[in-house]
Amino acid sequence: MRQLVKGFAQFLVRGRVVDLAVAFVIGGAAGSFINSFVTNLFSPLLAAVIGQHEFSKAKVVLNHSSITYGKFIDSTISFLLVAGAVYFFVIVPSNRLALNGVLSGLSSPTLKKCPECAAEIPKSARRCMYCTQVVEPS
Numbered sequence: 001m002r003q004l005v006k007g008f009a010q011f012l013v014r015g016r017v018v019d020l021a022v023a024f025v026i027g028g029a030a031g032s033f034i035n036s037f038v039t040n041l042f043s044p045l046l047a048a049v050i051g052q053h054e055f056s057k058a059k060v061v062l063n064h065s066s067i068t069y070g071k072f073i074d075s076t077i078s079f080l081l082v083a084g085a086v087y088f089f090v091i092v093p094s095n096r097l098a099l100n101g102v103l104s105g106l107s108s109p110t111l112k113k114c115p116e117c118a119a120e121i122p123k124s125a126r127r128c129m130y131c132t133q134v135v136e137p138s
Contacts, residue, residue, distance in 0.1 A: 030085065031078075031082055034078055034082050038081065043070075044053040046125070055070045055073070055074070056068075056071050056074050057070055058070030058073075060069070087133050110123055112135075112138055114133060116128060116133035116135075117130050117131040117133065121135070123137070
């Protein structure tokens with residue numbers, strides 16, 4: 001039983017499950033924050049500008065069926081804000097780090113680059129699996 005627990009702990013550390021769990025929790029919190037912002041601040045301001053009493057309850061009645069387009073617009077705005085936050089706070093900085101060469105030093109210790117095609121291949125390889133170029137083993 002002790003070895004089973006030890007193996008599970010190694011799996012958690014090796015698979016970066018803890019990092020993924022933290023990212024998931026922070027992402028959920030950020031999503032809740034942005035949804036609250038849209039529901040409690042942005043939509044009432046938009047409703048005041050348009051002249052609607054409560055924007056999330058805006059609807060159209062069509063043949064005794066009500067289509068609540070206000071909630072859909074709130075959800076769309078929330079989605080766009082979350083997507084924008086992910087883009088500007090995750091994608092853009094990681095692209096800048098990659099372009100500046102900061103991330104190039106983070107390559108795997110078991111891989112090397114092929115001098116011909118620049119693909120990552122195992123360090124013990126004698127021939128590139130992509131371009132079949134002969135390479136010197138490390």
